[in-house]
Amino acid sequence: MEVNGSRKRETYHHGSLREELVEACVRLIETEGIAAVSLRRVAREAGVSPGAPYHHFADRAALLSAISARGFELLTQDLLGAGGRPGTTSGGDEVARTAAAYVAFARRHPGHFQVMFRPELSEPEKHPAVQEAGDAALQVLTDLVGRLGVSDPQALGITLWALGHGLASLTLDGLLAQKAEVWDTDADDLLSRAVGQIGRSVDALTGHATGATG
Numbered sequence: 001m002e003v004n005g006s007r008k009r010e011t012y013h014h015g016s017l018r019e020e021l022v023e024a025c026v027r028l029i030e031t032e033g034i035a036a037v038s039l040r041r042v043a044r045e046a047g048v049s050p051g052a053p054y055h056h057f058a059d060r061a062a063l064l065s066a067i068s069a070r071g072f073e074l075l076t077q078d079l080l081g082a083g084g085r086p087g088t089t090s091g092g093d094e095v096a097r098t099a100a101a102y103v104a105f106a107r108r109h110p111g112h113f114q115v116m117f118r119p120e121l122s123e124p125e126k127h128p129a130v131q132e133a134g135d136a137a138l139q140v141l142t143d144l145v146g147r148l149g150v151s152d153p154q155a156l157g158i159t160l161w162a163l164g165h166g167l168a169s170l171t172l173d174g175l176l177a178q179k180a181e182v183w184d185t186d187a188d189d190l191l192s193r194a195v196g197q198i199g200r201s202v203d204a205l206t207g208h209a210t211g212a213t214g
Contacts, residue, residue, distance in 0.1 A: 018056040020046050022066050026111035029067075034114060034121065039063065064115050065127035071112030072133035078105045079140040091148045091206050096199030098144060099164040103191065106168035113172065117165070148206050156205075163198055167191065 024046035028036055039053040039060055046052075057063040082101035083094050106113040115121055116134070124130040138161070145157040170176040171191065180187040 017046075017048065017052060018066075021048075021053050021056060021063065022070065025063055026067060026109075029111040029114055034064075034118075037064070061121065061123045062127065065122040065124070065130050067112055068115045068118075068122040068124075069127070069129045069133040071109060071116040072130070072137045074109060074112065075102070075105050075116075076133070076137045076140055078102075079137065083140075083144065090199075090203050091144075092199035092201070092203030094144060094199075095148075095160060095202045096195050098141065099160070099167065099198050100192075100195045102164035103168045103171055103195070106172055110172055113168065148202065150206060156202075160198070160202075167194060 021042055025037055025042045028042060028045055037060060039057065040050045042063065043050050043053050053063065057066070078101045079098055082097040119125075122130050124134070141161055142153075142157055145153045145160065148156070150156050167176070170179075171187075176191060177187040180190045183190070
């Protein structure tokens with residue numbers, strides 16, 4: 001009966017099986033970590049037969065690469081949505097909103113975030129869609145920095161990426177909350193202040209009026 005039920009479920013969801021497997025894997029990562037992921041385990045989580053994932057993914061890395069690529073696509077959308085119309089705010093304001101969007105993305109999609117920056121898991125050299133999606137996300141930051149008119153946009157770009165990614169990682173790992181407790185402050189307020197500081201630093205660097213906020 002269990003096998004028959006599994007077959008019925010697999011047939012019923014055949015058209016969207018790939019997406020269901022991806023979602024099941026993301027949920028597994030979020031609840032038990034990446035180490036728990038195997039195609040057999042993901043199949044069980046999705047309620048399909050053990051062989052079903054192989055119709056869409058050759059191996060574990062192929063499944064993780066799909067999660068990584070989708071994560072970068074979602075991140076790109078969020079970063080693009082964070083920026084205001086050029087010229088309506090200072091560069092620092094735009095940078096602050098972009099950094100905040102980066103952290104917010106990590107909070108909403110922790111399963112994706114854990115995979116996206118682990119090339120040994122998603123093997124982008126074998127799955128070019130990951131590299132393409134990652135480049136598109138980075139291009140949003142590159143375009144933003146290019147509009148700031150700084151002398152070394154590459155150095156500033158990688159610095160801003162590191163700051164945004166660091167805040168996101170500290171937030172997901174719970175370290176930001178721990179530090180906020182030690183300092184007797186609110187974690188979200190601390191994050192907002194940190195993001196605002198990034199924006200103010202950019203404005204100081206570019207000679208614009210400060211006032212960037214989280």
